[in-house]
Amino acid sequence: MVWIAIERHLLVFHSQELLRGQWRKLLFHYIPIIICLIWPPIVYLGLVVFPAQCTNAWDFGTLLCGPPCYTYTGTYGIYDFISNVSVPLLLNVLINILLIIRVIKGKMSRQPGIDWRRHRKMILQFWAISTLHIALWSPLVTVSLIQMTVDPLFMIDQYTTLEYILYYMPLILPATCLFGMPEIVNKIKDFLLKRRTNVVTIGDLARTGQTRQTQQNVTVR
Incomplete structure (x- = not known):
């Protein structure tokens, strides 16, 4: 989701430079997508399937059979929550705000070299996808940060419900993408x-x- 935000930003404001030359396409398009595809399996195979730092004890009567043991080990759990969840969500919010500011500023100043009518559909689709990501992940991340820093029992009874909300992301995302592609x-x-x-x-x-x-x-x- 973060790379989609970054790439859409580049395609709107730097499309001519980005698409000029094969090495630019390779560097700014293919390589980031490949990294995004191989990063999660490698990380979570090491943390969940083959943990070297602890032993998993699964409870088949709870959500996701209980959290993996690395979430309780401190360093690995904090690393995963910050680098793989919180930072991407924060970057998505910041890039959204920056894109809105640049679009408004560019349209007001009639920035040359940008066909706003051509990029309108892409910008609206990006906003829809990013807003869905932010709306579904923000409650869980906010509550988790409060539990980690202020009150460990904050909304403890509602925490499982917030985890279930995340499952709406893959269910709603295809419909959200379709709304941005009326021809399909x-x-x-x-x-x-x-x-x-x-x-x-x-x-x-x-x-x-x-x-x-x-x-x-x-x-x-």
């Missing part, structure tokens, strides 16, 4: 309407055939 939505609508029309036509033909067969039977009798 129109293709899906056309496909469904065409398929429905075909089904109705076949049904009508079947009923017409049955009616004709009945009329023939009555005539024979």
Whole structure:
């Protein structure tokens, strides 16, 4: 999510420089995506599946079978929460604010070299995706920070509910992306309407055939 925010920012304000040359595409597009794909499996295989610092004790009656043991070891738990959860969320918020400021400033000053009509759809889609990420993750991160720094029992009874909220992210994200791509939505609508029309036509033909067969039977009798 953070790299999407950064890349969209670069594509809006530095698209000409970013897309000029294969090494720029490799450096600013492909390599970050590859890192984002391989980083989580490597980190969580080491922390959860093959932990060297502790032994997992799973409880199959609780959410996620209970948290992995590294969350209780101090250093590893704090590292994961700060570097993989809190910092990306904070960066997403800051980049969102910066993008809004730059868009307003650029439109007011009529910044040359930027086709705002062309980038409008991309900016709105980015805001929708980033807002979803921020809205679903902020409550849990905020409560966790308060528990770590001020009151360990703060909203302790509601904490599990906040963890369940995170599961709405992969469920709502595809619909959020589709709303930013109306051409794909129109293709899906056309496909469904065409398929429905075909089904109705076949049904009508079947009923017409049955009616004709009945009329023939009555005539024979």
